[in-house]
Amino acid sequence: xxxxxxxxxxxxxxxxxxxxxxxxxxxxxxxxxxxxxxxxxxxxxxxxxxxxxxxxxxxxxxxxxxxxxxxxxxxxxxxxxxxxxxxxxxxxxxxxxxxxxxxxxxxxxxxxxxxxxxxxxxxxxxxxxxxxxxxxxxxxxxxxxxxxxxxxxxxxxxxxxxxxxxxxxxxxxxxxxxxxxxxxxxxxxxxxxxxxxxxxxxxxxxxxxxxxxxxxxxxxxxxxxxxxxxxxxxxxxxxxxxxxxxxxxxxxxxxxxxxxxxxxxxxxxxxxxxxxxxxxxxxxxxxxxxxxxxxxxxxxxxxxxxxxxxxxxxxxxxxxxxxxxxxxxxxxxxxxxxxxxxxxxxxxx
Numbered sequence: 001x002x003x004x005x006x007x008x009x010x011x012x013x014x015x016x017x018x019x020x021x022x023x024x025x026x027x028x029x030x031x032x033x034x035x036x037x038x039x040x041x042x043x044x045x046x047x048x049x050x051x052x053x054x055x056x057x058x059x060x061x062x063x064x065x066x067x068x069x070x071x072x073x074x075x076x077x078x079x080x081x082x083x084x085x086x087x088x089x090x091x092x093x094x095x096x097x098x099x100x101x102x103x104x105x106x107x108x109x110x111x112x113x114x115x116x117x118x119x120x121x122x123x124x125x126x127x128x129x130x131x132x133x134x135x136x137x138x139x140x141x142x143x144x145x146x147x148x149x150x151x152x153x154x155x156x157x158x159x160x161x162x163x164x165x166x167x168x169x170x171x172x173x174x175x176x177x178x179x180x181x182x183x184x185x186x187x188x189x190x191x192x193x194x195x196x197x198x199x200x201x202x203x204x205x206x207x208x209x210x211x212x213x214x215x216x217x218x219x220x221x222x223x224x225x226x227x228x229x230x231x232x233x234x235x236x237x238x239x240x241x242x243x244x245x246x247x248x249x250x251x252x253x254x255x256x257x258x259x260x261x262x263x264x265x266x267x268x269x270x271x272x273x274x275x276x277x278x279x280x281x282x283x284x285x286x287x288x289x290x291x292x293x294x295x296x297x298x299x300x301x302x303x304x305x306x307x308x309x310x311x312x313x314x315x316x317x318x319x320x321x322x323x324x325x326x327x328x329x330x331x332x333x334x335x336x337x338x339x340x341x342x343x344x345x346x347x348x349x
Contacts, residue, residue: 034265034266034267034269034270035250035264035265035266036247036248036250036252036264036266036267037247037248037250037309037310038247038266038267038271038307038308038309038314039267040267040270041270041271041275041307044275045275045276045278045279045282045291045294046270046271046274046275046276046278048103048106048107049073049103049105049106049107049108050106051073051074051075051105051106051107051108052073052074052075052106053071053072053073053074053102053105053106054071054072054073054074054105055069055070055071055072056069056070056072056141056144057069057070058136058137058140060114060115060129060133061132061136062116062125062128062129062132062133063115063116063117063129066092066115067115068112068113068114068115068133068136068137069094069101069112069113070110070111070112070113070137070141070144070145071101071102071104071105071110071111071113072105072109072110072111072144073105073106073108073109073110076108076144078143078146079110079142079143079144079145079146080108080109080110080144080145080146081109081110081146081148081149081150081151081179081281081285082109082110082111082112082138082144082145082146082147082149082150082151083104083109083110083111083112083150083151083152083153083281084111084112084134084150084151084152084153084162084165084169085097085100085101085111085112085113085114085153085154085158086114086130086152086153086154086155086157086158086159086161086162086165087113087114087115087116087154087155087157087158088154088155088156088157088158088159088186088188088257089118089156089157090118091155091158091260092115092116092117092118093115094113094115096260097113097155097259097260099260099265099269100259100260100269100273100274101113103274103278104277107278107281109281110144110145110146112133112134112137112138112145114129114130114132114133114134114137115129116129116130117129123191124191124192126157126161127161127164127165127191127192130158130161130165131165131168134165134169135173138173138175147173147174147175147176148175148176148177148178148179149176149178149179149180149284149285150169150175150176150179150180151180151181151182151183151280151281151284152165152166152169152181152182152183153182153183153184153185153277154183154184154185154187155184155185155186155187155259155260156185156186156187156188156217156218156256157188159184159185159186159187159188159223160184160187160188160189160190160191160222160226161188161190161191161192162182162183162184162187163182163184163187163190163193163198163226163230164190164191164192164193164197165192166180166182166205167193167197167198167201168192170201170202170205171197171202176202176204176205178285179204179284179285179286180202180204180205180206180284181205181206181207181208181280181281181284182205182206182207182208182209183207183208183210183276183277183280184207184208184209184210184223184226185210185212185258185259185273186210186211186212186215186217186218186223186256186258187209187218187222187223187226188218188222188334189222189334189341189342189343189344190222190226190343190344191343195229198226198229198230198231199229199230199231200231201230201231201232205232205236206232206236206237206280206283206284206295206296207227207230207232207236207237207238208237208238208240208276208277208280208295208296209223209226209227209237209238209239209240210223210239210240210241210242210259210272210273211223211239211240211241211242212242212254212255212256212258213241213242213243213244213254213326214244214253214254214255214256215254215255215256215332216256216331216332216333217256217332217333217334218256218332218333218334219325219329219331219332219334219335219336219348220323220325220326220327220332221325221329221335221336221337221348221349222334222336222342222344223239223323224239224323224324224325224349225336225344225347225348225349227239227323228323229347234298234321235296235298236296237296237321238295238296238297238298238303238319238320238321239319239320239321239323240276240317240318240319241317241318241319241320241323241326242254242258242268242272242317242318243315243318244315245306245313245314245315247308247309247312247313247314248309248310248312250266252264252266252267252268252314253268254268258272258273259272259273267306267307267314271306271307271314272306272317275294276294276295276303277295278291279291279292279293279294279295280295280296282295283295283296297319298319298321299319299320303317303319304316304317304318304319324349325349329348336348336349
C-alpha cells in the first residue's frame with residue numbers, strides 16, 4: 001500500500017507541476033486562439049455552443065473541505081442530459097479541466113464534477129466519493145439533471161472508475177434509459193466490475209475509449225481489456241489511438257495528461273476530445289446519424305481527419321475495433337499485469 005501511495009503521489013506532483021509551469025496556458029480558456037497554430041472549430045461538432053455557463057456547488061461529504069460542482073447552461077427551464085465526470089489523480093480542482101466542463105455546458109448539457117482525495121488509502125472510498133457526489137447531485141437538482149440521458153466520462157483513474165460507476169448507475173438507478181454512453185481516456189485499472197457485469201451492460205450503451213501514444217503511466221492493455229470484454233457491439237464502440245504531431249513548429253503532444261487545460265489547451269482538446277464527445281452525445285441522446293459517423297464511424301474520413309494549418313496536417317486519428325498494444329509493458333509505470341494493482345490481471349495480453 002505504501003508503494004501505491006508513493007506512486008500516486010508522484011502522479012499528483014506531475015499534475016501540480018503542469019499547473020505551475022511558466023509556459024502553460026491558463027486553466028480558464030479565453031477568447032484568444034488556442035495554443036499552437038490551429039484554431040478551434042467555427043462550426044459543426046467541436047464548435048463552442050451558444051449557452052452561457054452557470055455553476056452550483058455543494059459540500060462533498062466524503063471529502064471534507066471540498067465541493068461538488070454542477071456546470072449547466074444558464075437560463076434552462078427543463079433538466080438537461082448530463083455527463084458524470086471522474087477526474088485523474090491530482091485533478092481535484094475543477095480548474096484543471098474547466099475547458100471541457102464549460103464546453104459541455106455551452107452545448108446545452110450539464111456535467112457533474114466530484115473531487116476525491118488522490119492520497120486516499122482506499123480505492124473503494126474514492127469510488128464511494130464519486131458515487132455519493134453523483135447521486136446527490138442528481139437527487140438534489142432534478143431541475144438541472146436529466147438522468148434518463150447520461151454519460152460517464154473519465155481520465156486515468158477516473159477512466160477506469162467510470163466503468164463500474166456507470167454499470168451501477170445504469171442497473172441499480174436505471175439511469176440512461178433514453179440514452180447512455182462511456183468515454184474513457186488513458187484509463188487506469190477498473191475496480192468494482194465483475195466479468196459477468198462487464199458482459200451485461202445495457203444494450204443502448206455507446207462507448208469511446210482513447211489512449212495516447214506518449215503516455216508512460218497507464219499501460220494501454222488496461223483500456224484494451226475493457227474495450228474487448230465489455231458487452232457493447234463493435235458498431236456502437238470505437239477505440240482511438242492518438243499520435244503526436246508537429247505543425248508549424250508546434251508539437252501537439254499525446255502525453256498522459258493530454259485532455260486537460262493545464263499542460264496545453266490546444267487543438268487536441270477541441271478536435272481530439274471535444275469534437276468526438278459532441279458527436280457521441282448527439283448520437284447517444286438524439287440518435288443522430290451524423291453524430292455516429294463522427295464519433296463511431298469505424299474509421300470514416302469525418303471521424304479520423306484532423307485539422308491543418310497552411311497545408312500541414314495533424315496526424316489522423318487511428319480507430320479500430322480490434323486494438324492491440326504497440327509497446328511492451330515495460331514502458332509503463334502502471335502495468336496491466338501488476339500483481340500489486342491489477343484486479344483483471346488474467347485478462348492482460
